[in-house]
Structure formats: structure tokens, C-alpha cells
Amino acid sequence: MAEVEVRAERPYRVQIGAGALSGLPELLQGARRVAILHAGVMADRAHTVAHELAADGLQTTCIEVPDGEGAKTGEVLLHCWDRLAEAGLTRSDVVVGLGGGATTDLAGFVAASWLRGVGFVSIPTTVLAMVDAAVGGKTGINITAGKNLVGAFHEPLGVLCDLDLLVGLPEREVSSGLAEVVKCGFIADERILELVEQDPAEARDVTSVRFATLVRRAVQVKAQTVSTDLREATSSADRVGREALNYGHTLGHAIEAAQHFTWRHGEAISIGMVFAAEVSHRLAGLAADDVARHRRLLSQVGLPTAYNAADWNQLRATMSLDKKARGDQLRMVGLRRMGEVTIVDSPPEQVLLECWQALDPGA
Ligand SMILES: NC(=O)c1ccc[n+]([C@@H]2O[C@H](COP(=O)([O-])OP(=O)(O)OC[C@H]3O[C@@H](n4cnc5c(N)ncnc54)[C@H](O)[C@@H]3O)[C@@H](O)[C@H]2O)c1
């Protein structure tokens, strides 16, 4: 079992490996009641876990939430609060999130907001949630105007990445998660890129050693980045903190909103990273070869790199609501070279338009 520590205000461990789920009782010490928020696809697993915890004397409540982004809404949040009230969940009790990143984002926000904050344990069940969403304490929901516009920072007590849970995950979801893995390669750990390039098919095989190594290395990048800048407070062109993890998300999130949150997050971010690489080439010195490497690598893991299915002006307006923006100033994460992140401040509109046009499948 691999372990990665996140040095938050209250440090916690991310446990990665087959059977990691067995670490749950230890994380619940001191709790009397536990609410397990889970996606429908995890219903059987949630009930099994609840029975095991009940056998240990805990009072358990399973709360099934809608699939995918359907969980990250105000209505679902209200429903969960009502269920926690019925269950009598107190400040010494714990909310568990069992599912993909949408479920853990919602569950984390339920934990952050209930009684102004109760304990939270994250049990991610997709690649994307293991390497990214479950780690680092960003929680929240979407509104029509944009992705994750309402939320809170709320660190978990621990994260259990049980690789056994990934067996049977659809290939499209594996690819989506690999977008965030490859992102970690672009921004901080070139070894990740090499591991994918050496054998892309094995990189997509969730039972392979290569895949497990990729997950661990991506979690290490995430943990190190958030440990130095938990609340995304550090940012300048030469010293980029947590914002580095937002590489590709300025356009990516706008695409998700334009597609009414029906797209896979990693697919949107893949296109967003190609866009960010094009911007970086024009404004931050990223070599043309590295832009081509973005397209090649992302395609190798089954991700889209071209897009023209939305109106540019609409996307551009949504990008202004990105959390990195300050006033009228758009700020994007860029790359000077692989592994060297910078902030691109107020990119000229003409350059953005050119980069958008470079995404056209016919370009
Ligand atoms: N908080 C953060 O730091 C952070 C980081 C990255 C992404 N996110 C968020 O995470 C979300 C995307 O996460 P995701 O890609 O996991 O999406 P998701 O939660 O929608 O899960 C994807 C699909 O996989 C299914 N699924 C989950 N586990 C499964 C399993 N073991 N076997 C088979 N099917 C399974 C789900 O039911 C869903 O249909 C987005 O909302 C994104 O904004 C948050």
C-alpha cells in the first residue's frame, strides 16, 4: 500500500492500493453516526460498508445521490442536509463520500456546510477522483453560470484510494481520469509523461503496475502542491501555488458549462490543456514541439484534442467567471516549458481567438 501525506492544517494520509477501503474504521474513531453519500453505481458497496460499520456499533445512513454532475446541485445539497437532520448527525460524526469526483465534491461540501463543518472521509471510485478530486479539500457544486462556483475548502480526515474499486470502470472514465494525471506531468512531473509515452495501452490498464505508479505520482504532485498553498493564496508569474493545478481549466470549465455539464470533466480539460498550450506557445515561450506533445499524449490516452461545438463569445464570457480572474482581468495558467508553470495575465483577445481557432478539428 502506498501512502502520501497531505500537510494541511490537520495533516492527513492518502492511502493507495488494493484493499485500501479496509482503513475506514480507523478514520471513524470517535464517531457514533456515519452518513455515506454514494452514487447509484456504488449502492451495493455502500450498503456492505454500512453493514460492516453497524456491526462495529456505528449508526449508519446511506444517502444515494444522482449520478455524475447531477449530484452537484443546490437541490441535492438541500436533500442531503434534510437526511443528515433525520439521522441526527452531530459535530463528532462523519460524512463519507463514496463515488466519483462529482460525488466526493458534493459530499465534501455537505460535510463542510453541515453544522458549519463535520468530519469527512473520501473514498474515490474513479481514476479522476483518486488522483485529484478527493485530495486537497476543494468541495462544491455547480450552478448554471459555471462550474464549482459555490463551495468551500474542507480537508478530509483521510482518503482511501482502493484500486480494486476501479476494476470494471468504463474505458472512457479511465481516459477522463488520465487527463488529470497527464496534467500533473505537464505542470510538475515529466516522468509521468514518459511512463505514458512508453506504453499508452498499459497506462490505461487499471490492473497494471504502470497505472498504479501513475496514480501514486499524480497524487504526490497534488499533495505537494496543495501542501504549500492549501487555499490557493500564492500566485505570481514566478511563484505559482495551487493555481498550477488549474492548468487547462479556464477553457475546460467553460466547455463543461456550455455542454450543460453533460461532458466528462477530463475530456473538457484535455481540450482546455491544448488551448492553454497554444496560449503558452504564443505568450509564455512554450516550444511548438511541446504543444504537439500535448496533442499526441492526450490522444494516446483516448482524449479529445479538438473542439468547435460552442460559440466562442459565449465561452469567453463564461471564462470571465473563472476563479483565477481578478476583476476584469483574465488570468490563465501557462507553461514556459514542461514542468515550469507561470501565470498568463490578461492575454490579448486576439491571441485567445487564434488559440480557439487552432482547436478547430479542421485547422
Ligand atoms: N475537488 C477537486 O479538487 C476536483 C478535482 C478534479 C475534478 N473535480 C470534479 O470531479 C468531477 C469529475 O469526477 P469524475 O470524473 O470521477 O466524475 P463522476 O463522479 O461523474 O463519475 C464518472 C462516472 O463514473 C461512474 N462511476 C464512479 N465510480 C465507478 C466505478 N468504480 N465503476 C463504474 N462506474 C463508476 C459514476 O457513476 C459516473 O457516471 C467533476 O465535477 C470535477 O469538477 C474536483
Ligand SMILES: O=C(O)C(=O)C[C@@H](O)[C@H](O)[C@H](O)COP(=O)(O)O
Ligand atoms: O485542486 C485544485 O486546486 C484544482 O484546480 C484541481 C482541478 O483539477 C479541479 O478540477 C478543481 O475542482 C478545479 O477547481 P476550481 O477552483 O477551478 O473550481
Ligand SMILES: [Zn+2]
Ligand atoms: Zn480538474
